[in-house]
Amino acid sequence: MDQVPDVTVDDVLARWTDDPRLVHTEERPARPARPGSLAQPLTEQVAAHLPHEGLWAHQAAAVDLVRDGRSVVVATGTASGKSLAYQLPTAEVTAAGGTALWLFPTKALAQDQLTTFTSWQMPWVTAGTYDGDCSVDERAYVRRHANVVLTNPDMLHHGILPQHRRWDDFLRRLSLVVVDELHVLRGVFGTHTAQVLRRLQRLVHAHGGGDLRFVMTSATIGDPAGLAEALCGQAVTAVDDDGSPAGRRSVVLWDPTEAPVGTSTSAPAAAGRIAADLVGAGLRTLVFCRSRRSTELVANDLRAHLGKEHEDTIRSYRSGYLPEERREIEAELFDGSLRCVVATSALELGVDIGGLDAVVLCGFPGTVASFWQQLGRAGREQQHSLAVLVAGDDQLDRWMVRHPEELFGRAPEPAVINNSNAYIVVPHLGCAAAEVPLRHADEQWWPDVLDEGIAELVGTDRCTLRAGPDGPEVVWTGRGSPASAIGLRSASRGEYRVVDHTGRTVGTVDEARLHEVLHPDAVYLHQGRAWRVTDLQPVARVARVEPADGDTYTQATSSIGISVLGTDDERPVGRATLHLGRVEVTTQVTGYRELSVVGHRVLSRHELDLPASQLRTTAVWWTFDEDLVDDAEVTEQLLPGALHAAEHAAIGILPLFTICDRWDVGGVSIAWTPDTEAATVFIHDGYPGGAGIAELAYGAAERHLAATLDVLATCPCEHGCPSCVQSPKCGNGNEPLDKGAATALLRATLH
DSSP states (O other): OOOOOOSSSHHHHHHTTOTTEEEEEEEEOOOOOOOOOSSSOOOOOHHTTTTOEEEEHHHHHHHHHHHHTOOOEEEEOSSSSSSSHHHHHHHHHHHOOEEEEEEEESHHHHHHHEEEEEEEOTTTTHHHEOTSSOOHHHHHHHHHHHHHHEEEEHHHIIIIGGGHHHHHHHHHHOOOOEESGGGGOOOHHHHHHHHHHHHHHHHHTTTTTTOEEEEEEEESSSSSSHHHHHHHHEEEEOOOOOOSSSEEEEEEEEEEGOOOOOSHHHHHHHHHHHHHHHTTTTTOOOESSSHHHHHHHHHHHHHHHHHHGGGGGGEETTTTOOHHHHHHHHHHTTTOOOOOEEEGGGGGGSOOOOOOOOEESSSSSSSSHHHHHTTTTOOOSOOOEEEEEEOSSOOOOOOOOOOHHHHHHOOBOOOOOTTTHHHHHHHHHHHHHHSBOGGGGGTSSSSSTTHHHHHHHHTTTTEEEEETTTTEEEOSSSSOOOOGGOOTTTOOOOOEEEOOTOOOOEEEEGGGGGGHHSTTEEEEEETTEEEEEEETTTTTEEEEEEEEEEEOOOOOEEEEEEOOOOOOEEETTTTTEEEEEEEEEEEEEEEEEEEETTTOEEEEEEEEOOOOOEEEEEEEEEEEOOOHHTTTTOTTTTTTHHHHHHHHHHHGGGTTTOOGGGGEEEEEEEEETTTTTOOOOEEESSSOOOSSSHHHHTHHHHHHHHHHHHHHHOOSSOOTTTTTTTTTTTTTTTOSSOOOHHHHHHHHHOO
16 A cells, blocks of 8 residues: 655755755646547447546547547657557557557567556457567467557567568558657667668558558657657657646755765765655655666665665666566555665656656756656656756766756757668668569658669669569569668667677677777676676677676777768858768777776776778868967967867767767867868767767757857866766877867857
8 A cells, every 4th residue: 555655745855955965946836637538439348448537638639630540649748648649549440450560669668558458358459569579379379360569660670571471461451550659769779760660661552551640659859740750751740738637846956066075976875865865754766877887876875874674665677677577666666665766767668657756866867858757757646746866977967957947948859860871771771672672662661762772782782673564673682681680779781799608699789889899808888787898709790798897997099080071061150160961980999998987097008909990970060260269369289178178078968959878979179180171079970871960969059069168167177077078988088188278269169
């Protein structure tokens, strides 16, 4: 049975009022529900499964649009009942003899939704999951009998589309496709998924089916319709006016660096102490951490603060948990026996843990969209909830606690994909040719890229042009199945598998980042766990690893060159000139340093002799002419450090303007290059062909450069620190860096 908190949220806030680490409190008032009604009522058997309060306005609007033959994306808050927007149309579609395909980014989400939907017990519905966990017999049953199939983009790509003839009846009757957690489908993964959805629509037509309707759901992001349309290639209407009720929410920004002298200033220590305070007050609490390591640190601190009597009421949660383990955690939260869960972002994707009173974020999660997604885990029962953001020490965290009005007033960032990335599109055209020969009519699925892609496939002997019954057609003649060679999480033509001593795949790494990440003796981090690289096998494309203690990490040192292949656009930004275009980045890993996790102390340095690698991608770059540099009083000796520091600060703050991670992009700064004939700072997409990040950075350049200057100008350190100019991924060991000269250069640029 749920327990009533011993202390209210207002009581906790009153206790913290005089603490200097509490730098801002934001109040969000309760929001009443706005009910909605359908243009045409549901059948009695389907209506029986509506919640007792009926439909909210956004749910009714979405269902009406789908009934009208439109595709929709529902982008509303956590716990706003987005699933009903596709469950109800699916019930109607299947009752009329059609089929539905539901796509989820994870197998766990598919299993959760299967359990919910089958509990409706509609006699005409046969639903089943089709993924890597299914046995051969289970797959055969789903293929032959299911009219609702729940799977993921990877399985659709590898296991369904190449076997489309075995799915003839299902595809011919397919009319509704659900894409859940749309915001996850960004960058490389999203671009791959967009190609898979085009192949799906093409095969539905080939099997005699009609146009598909899409129902997509997303956490609140910028321009959800734009992302949805890019993914499915058709018009999509956004439903983002949330009609669900919400309880009052108090949000606190906590800055550990304002701690009294002698008190720890680390974010994990502060998060553990705050969580202990909340749990001690009787508030059921969830703590989000950015890595497995910080998860364990916070959980241990929490147990130490609360004592042994509370040890069994605290659980950690991360990716890789079995469904029964997740459900055990959920049940213990509901019945009150579990008071706190410390989790990585594995808990962020739609897992329904209710009854929480408070959320603590150990570090800003990287984007405003994720921030609100994580906050929404508390208060799902409309009770007064509390959220605490404990700032870490990087640029984004420091910027947020200094600019709370930006955090709470800023619109969520847009997520983007890049459907012109030939490194991704061309291999999928090969898959399409292997499924059904490509013809001129396929221009509808791949406008502007089909002819060029076919030319490459034919020119590299992967496809052959022949005469067909309806004109010229292109067939796959390459070796093996093209789909098996494409991983949806990578943009390179090849990726390396990272495997442990048992042969189990730990992760994958793009070939373009091979030497940086998997050099000999590198510490490879995957989902917060540390592994040591023991062997690299280029022919098999395998890197073998063994568990590492996690006390140290490695940082590759490298020499980097960049050349401009072409400029697509340029414009002034202040007194600098901004460019967008194509570049080739040449990187040679020359060695690595091993550092301690605690204190980041350099323990050893090692040289390596490895070949250079090339990356062709998209970039933005700023050029600063001699007059501007002179006016900023940045001397020739200071200029390299000024540009390098500005590059690091700009990359660190970039996620404010696009949903990306600092590891999704790279940077190069040069005091003079013949390609630009000026001092230049480049920021480039970290994937072959680009993932769309550079284009967003180009559009937001004025705000981006202003925020970069603010990071530099307001950080209280003297010479530069992780909160402003130092980067954990710098191939030059954060040398040279000149924070003061960078500040002067950007100030002269913008003022």
